[in-house]
Amino acid sequence: xxxxxxxxxxxxxxxxxxxxxxxxxxxxxxxxxxxxxxxxxxxxxxxxxxxxxxxxxxxxxxxxxxxxxxxxxxxxxxxxxxxxxxxxxxxxxxxxxxxxxxxxxxxxxxxxxxxxxxxxxxxxxxxxxxxxxxxxxxxxxxxxxxxxxxxxxxxxxxxxxxxxxxxxxxxxxxxxxxxxxxxxxxxxxxxxxxxxxxxxxxxxxxxxxxxxxxxxxxxxxxxxxxxxxxxxxxxxxxxxxxxxxxx
Ligand SMILES: [Fe+2]
Ligand SMILES: [Fe+2]
Numbered sequence: 001x002x003x004x005x006x007x008x009x010x011x012x013x014x015x016x017x018x019x020x021x022x023x024x025x026x027x028x029x030x031x032x033x034x035x036x037x038x039x040x041x042x043x044x045x046x047x048x049x050x051x052x053x054x055x056x057x058x059x060x061x062x063x064x065x066x067x068x069x070x071x072x073x074x075x076x077x078x079x080x081x082x083x084x085x086x087x088x089x090x091x092x093x094x095x096x097x098x099x100x101x102x103x104x105x106x107x108x109x110x111x112x113x114x115x116x117x118x119x120x121x122x123x124x125x126x127x128x129x130x131x132x133x134x135x136x137x138x139x140x141x142x143x144x145x146x147x148x149x150x151x152x153x154x155x156x157x158x159x160x161x162x163x164x165x166x167x168x169x170x171x172x173x174x175x176x177x178x179x180x181x182x183x184x185x186x187x188x189x190x191x192x193x194x195x196x197x198x199x200x201x202x203x204x205x206x207x208x209x210x211x212x213x214x215x216x217x218x219x220x221x222x223x224x225x226x227x228x229x230x231x232x233x234x235x236x237x238x239x240x241x242x243x244x245x246x247x
């Protein structure tokens with residue numbers, strides 16, 4: 001089921017958007033953002049009913065959604081949403097995926113997180129390949145204003161909030177040109193991969209906290225090991241990325 005959902009999304013993007021880079025990013029960011037909305041919807045419901053109250057997880061998933069919103073705004077600023085057909089594909093896909101992930105998250109939360117781990121890995125490789133193929137031209141192009149505001153000038157609390165595996169310092173990407181923007185977006189996707197891995201660990205409900213939680217205990221070694229093991233192969237293929245080893 002999870003593999004089918006991921007394969008369908010990848011096939012859609014590879015078939016219809018192979019040559020249309022910014023519309024591809026627009027469709028990917030629209031649909032790939034929806035699962036975080038699905039998680040927060042269900043957690044909000046649980047909280048309202050008094051079944052399970054865990055504000056940290058709501059905060060983290062909302063910050064992830066906020067981060068993906070800015071990836072979406074960056075793709076829009078580059079013309080990704082110019083055509084109605086692309087907007088229709090993205091919005092229809094988002095609607096369908098939202099309800100599917102709500103159902104999966106209620107019945108099997110770990111499967112819903114595994115789905116998103118695979119989607120985020122796909123997003124990471126999409127941006128990494130783009131940087132490998134177009135890196136030099138991107139360095140000559142300006143960064144969109146929305147990227148400068150989000151990564152450098154805005155309220156950085158939300159940018160920090162989804163960096164759940166950085167206990168001592170948060171990423172502060174430099175944003176001087178379009179190449180820097182896509183390096184930052186690609187590295188964001190790896191942060192999401194790490195968080196999705198952490199959320200799937202058996203003891204995560206007790207041990208996984210917001211990076212802003214006061215006196216937050218260090219991430220348990222078992223979770224750190226799982227993240228390191230699964231992200232090493234991904235990062236090895238990168239052009240340039242932050243070290244994935246946990247400190
Ligand atoms: Fe994204
Ligand atoms: Fe993503």
